[in-house]
Amino acid sequence: MFVFGDRMYILIINFLLYFITFIKVYKREGGLTINSGIFLFISFIALCGILVYDTEYYLWGDYSGFGGFTRNEMSFIPLLFLYIAYLIYYGIIKRINSNEVEKIAPLKPWALNTIYYLNILIFIIIILAFRDSASAASLDFGEAYDDRDILASSQLGPLGAYAMTITAGLSTSQVLIPLYLLKEKGFKNYVKSIIFILIFFYASYIRGSLIASRGILFFSLVYMMFAFLFFYKMLDAKIRKIIITILLVILVLFGIVSVAISIGRFGEDFLLLIVGYFGEPFLNFPLIYWNYPKFLGGDYLLSSMGLTTLETSYLEVAVYYFRTLPGTFYLDFGAIGALIFIACYSSFFKRIIGRGSSVMSMDKLLIYFYIVFGFIYGVFGFSAYGWSGYVILILNYYVFKLGTIRTDLEN
Numbered sequence: 001m002f003v004f005g006d007r008m009y010i011l012i013i014n015f016l017l018y019f020i021t022f023i024k025v026y027k028r029e030g031g032l033t034i035n036s037g038i039f040l041f042i043s044f045i046a047l048c049g050i051l052v053y054d055t056e057y058y059l060w061g062d063y064s065g066f067g068g069f070t071r072n073e074m075s076f077i078p079l080l081f082l083y084i085a086y087l088i089y090y091g092i093i094k095r096i097n098s099n100e101v102e103k104i105a106p107l108k109p110w111a112l113n114t115i116y117y118l119n120i121l122i123f124i125i126i127i128l129a130f131r132d133s134a135s136a137a138s139l140d141f142g143e144a145y146d147d148r149d150i151l152a153s154s155q156l157g158p159l160g161a162y163a164m165t166i167t168a169g170l171s172t173s174q175v176l177i178p179l180y181l182l183k184e185k186g187f188k189n190y191v192k193s194i195i196f197i198l199i200f201f202y203a204s205y206i207r208g209s210l211i212a213s214r215g216i217l218f219f220s221l222v223y224m225m226f227a228f229l230f231f232y233k234m235l236d237a238k239i240r241k242i243i244i245t246i247l248l249v250i251l252v253l254f255g256i257v258s259v260a261i262s263i264g265r266f267g268e269d270f271l272l273l274i275v276g277y278f279g280e281p282f283l284n285f286p287l288i289y290w291n292y293p294k295f296l297g298g299d300y301l302l303s304s305m306g307l308t309t310l311e312t313s314y315l316e317v318a319v320y321y322f323r324t325l326p327g328t329f330y331l332d333f334g335a336i337g338a339l340i341f342i343a344c345y346s347s348f349f350k351r352i353i354g355r356g357s358s359v360m361s362m363d364k365l366l367i368y369f370y371i372v373f374g375f376i377y378g379v380f381g382f383s384a385y386g387w388s389g390y391v392i393l394i395l396n397y398y399v400f401k402l403g404t405i406r407t408d409l410e411n
Helices: 008-028 034-052 076-090 109-139 141-146 158-184 187-210 214-234 237-279 281-289 299-304 325-353 362-377 387-402
Strands: none
Touching: 008 034, 008 076, 008 281, 034 076, 034 214, 034 237, 034 281, 034 362, 076 281, 076 325, 076 362, 109 158, 109 187, 109 387, 158 187, 158 214, 158 362, 158 387, 187 214, 187 237, 214 237, 214 362, 237 281, 281 325, 299 325, 325 362, 362 387
16 A cells, blocks of 8 residues: 655655656657656656655565665655756757757668668577577566576577677667668568567567566667657658557557566565566665765776676675666765766767757767667666677667768758
8 A cells, every 4th residue: 555654755856856857858849859758757767656665565665575675764865866967967968859850861771781680680599599498487487587597598508698798789779770761661671670670579578588577678668669759750650650559569568478577476466566666766775875885986887897896795785776877876986976977977978979950860879879778777777788788889889870871961
């Protein structure tokens, strides 16, 4: 049962910060855009935090069956820190109004085909490498969650693991390529796009069912929906209806799989615990991570990228709960250090993306959506690739950059 705790007003103010920001961006940009959609999404997560605060459905709270893991009382300062950090991060994409982008500069065939067929190849490898393990996981999602390391073994040996690494680096282009093809029109492009979308979601299902994870399926769908929002005005009306139908069907299938996973893990209270799952980030950070006992000086970020090993046994607080994107940097650098780090990070990518324009190139669009997806996932944490995943992302960027027909950009 949802109840109002004695410090609920703090979470309500937190929700209002993001929702009012959503309204302001919505009005300034003339409707639902990528930027306003991000703040609407964060508002939803903040609302879930209100609903489960001080209830048994907050998994790490004092009333949870798992036992209390909280270290602090709810307070506004850590939530204000998160809001300021998100605004700094938002500065990277603030100058781009997705409603004003009318055209994408075309790619040369070699660049488009390179990324298209490389992704298709990686999807097929993942499906072949993990199909039996995923099928076994689908039979018992609760067991799959407990034994996810065992079930994730590849039938193709190292090739399956390499495919997982490569797909991380290509993940941003995986939602852009099919919509770019639809924008280009033509029966051949339509067929290639639909095939790509279906294989993309099936590969996501394979990856998600391996570890009984709703997250992979959920974010694959959310990312595709945000990309569709960006391309919406560039697509024919009939194509819009087809894509909306496909996304709705996948949404229903995702709901079924998500319910199956949740029942397998949580039983009949699964729906309330799903709300608790979404509500965690804005509860975990102030209650568990604020006033962190020992900052890690960058070791957490480097270990996430596979560049060093983090010894977790000496840590006083576990690092694997949802803690938001700013909260991840907070673990390494503290409050001021995290804000400085995010400001430097934002300044770097802001220079790459540049100002808004009615025409965008695919290389800038790739980085733009890398930031957008980082923002969306950033409600839960910082999505760090392994170092090789970043190498793949950079190579993808230069394939798009070298393969762009720049006539439209110069006019």
